[in-house]
Amino acid sequence: MLLPKHVVVINDSPTRQSVLIESLSALGWSTECYRSLYSANDVLLRSKPGGIAIIIVEELVSTPLKDVENFICNKKMVWLGVISDEQHDNSHARHIVRLLNGVFRLPLTDNRLSNLLDYAYGQAMIKASISNIDRINVNGIMLRSCIPEVKHIFRLIHRVADSRAAVMILGESGTGKELVSRAIHDLSMRATGPFVALNCGSLANELIQSELFGHEKGAFTGATRQRIGHIEAASGGTLFLDEIGDLSTPLQVNLLRFLETHSIQRLSSSQEISVDVRIVSATHVDLEQAVEQGRFRLDLLHRLNTVIIHLPPLRQRKADIELIANQIFEDLSSRYPCKARGFHRDTIALMKSYHWPGNIREMLNRIKSAMLLCDGKLILPDKLNIEHIPRANSGNSLNEIKSQAERRLLTSVLRKNENNIARSAKEMGVSRVTFYRLAKKHNIIHRGDDQKKTM
Numbered sequence: 001m002l003l004p005k006h007v008v009v010i011n012d013s014p015t016r017q018s019v020l021i022e023s024l025s026a027l028g029w030s031t032e033c034y035r036s037l038y039s040a041n042d043v044l045l046r047s048k049p050g051g052i053a054i055i056i057v058e059e060l061v062s063t064p065l066k067d068v069e070n071f072i073c074n075k076k077m078v079w080l081g082v083i084s085d086e087q088h089d090n091s092h093a094r095h096i097v098r099l100l101n102g103v104f105r106l107p108l109t110d111n112r113l114s115n116l117l118d119y120a121y122g123q124a125m126i127k128a129s130i131s132n133i134d135r136i137n138v139n140g141i142m143l144r145s146c147i148p149e150v151k152h153i154f155r156l157i158h159r160v161a162d163s164r165a166a167v168m169i170l171g172e173s174g175t176g177k178e179l180v181s182r183a184i185h186d187l188s189m190r191a192t193g194p195f196v197a198l199n200c201g202s203l204a205n206e207l208i209q210s211e212l213f214g215h216e217k218g219a220f221t222g223a224t225r226q227r228i229g230h231i232e233a234a235s236g237g238t239l240f241l242d243e244i245g246d247l248s249t250p251l252q253v254n255l256l257r258f259l260e261t262h263s264i265q266r267l268s269s270s271q272e273i274s275v276d277v278r279i280v281s282a283t284h285v286d287l288e289q290a291v292e293q294g295r296f297r298l299d300l301l302h303r304l305n306t307v308i309i310h311l312p313p314l315r316q317r318k319a320d321i322e323l324i325a326n327q328i329f330e331d332l333s334s335r336y337p338c339k340a341r342g343f344h345r346d347t348i349a350l351m352k353s354y355h356w357p358g359n360i361r362e363m364l365n366r367i368k369s370a371m372l373l374c375d376g377k378l379i380l381p382d383k384l385n386i387e388h389i390p391r392a393n394s395g396n397s398l399n400e401i402k403s404q405a406e407r408r409l410l411t412s413v414l415r416k417n418e419n420n421i422a423r424s425a426k427e428m429g430v431s432r433v434t435f436y437r438l439a440k441k442h443n444i445i446h447r448g449d450d451q452k453k454t455m
Ligand SMILES: Nc1ncnc2c1ncn2[C@@H]1O[C@H](COP(=O)(O)OP(=O)(O)OP(=O)(O)O)[C@@H](O)[C@H]1O
Pocket: 141, 142, 143, 144, 171, 172, 173, 174, 175, 176, 177, 178, 179, 180, 242, 284, 324, 327, 328, 360, 361, 364, 430, 431, 434
């Protein structure tokens, strides 16, 4: 399907508008004009399936950033901006520029206009062709779904990918948050840049400061040489901050400063280093509650959650269970030798009735070991080693049932693995950090146990 050569112009100045319209029509483009983002909002939201929009950045410097971000990120449009050299030094304008797909520096020549519009047209065609997407390929792993809400998430991933908006991914452990952040990176114009992941919950506070910002030689005992941090290492690409809710308050301040200034100082250095990084963060904790309890800064939360992607737990994706299980099976059988050709229908039924506390990671691990153990043509239910399915009719609330099942599972897995946390976490299909957190929540390991066990 070819898109019409049509541009939406959002511009408050009649003089500039007429110059722009004249240039655009000389290049064969029709135009549609709005005085502000707000006046364009309703119309674009209702009627435009996609296309190209040009905004004058200078006119948005008094519009709250959050409004600009929400507007730009939630549309299927390709966004171009016009900016003057003076505005380029304005931090608000610079932030807006980061959200756009392309920028014209003034003076605007017909040649430049034509080149950028050709590029934007290609982008708009790609966006239009993915409006019905129901799968995303991430490094060979195909994210698929037949559930409308999840397909909507896939479309959102495509839409936000090429903006620079900060994305926050919410969801239980093992639901695929890191994979989705990788998808955002791979689909973005930063795909050729680095993708750097850091788990904020897995490092001690003293370490994480230097992991994030880097340090100079001699910054602390043991700092025998200069080292760049994860933020700098992700320059030109994407930084994935997992378990962002575990970041200590002083580090929240430092991270906020970076998000506002786009520059960092290595530990023990006074030099400001400007870094262009797109931040994607993830958490399994309720950050709004953490804000209410004073454990997380509201201003940081607002900086990080311009776009929120909520990944549902596997138990709420019953209709996808067979699809994902087959997907994992095909993927694994192409890499490891396996006699089985697929799952017995009772195995699929069992998978559909199981509550998957470790979500897709747990499914992956269970299928992997079932494939190793399987000696027939079909994987039978017992090979999944799912021992207990909580009954829903005990009269308890759903949360109580879930909590009891979680506790039972943790206890039995720990016992089976002789209290070895690393092995237990692996068997449950969760990270060690998650396992440790859950075990502490249920009071099944005590302070010091974690140091004794092999991590
Ligand atoms: N749709 C999928 N199909 C196949 N494998 C998947 C899918 N989604 C996730 N996985 C795999 O499941 C595992 C867990 O995914 P991921 O690490 O992205 O989850 P997470 O939500 O970030 O977990 P955590 O919160 O514990 O860090 C990974 O090995 C990933 O490759």
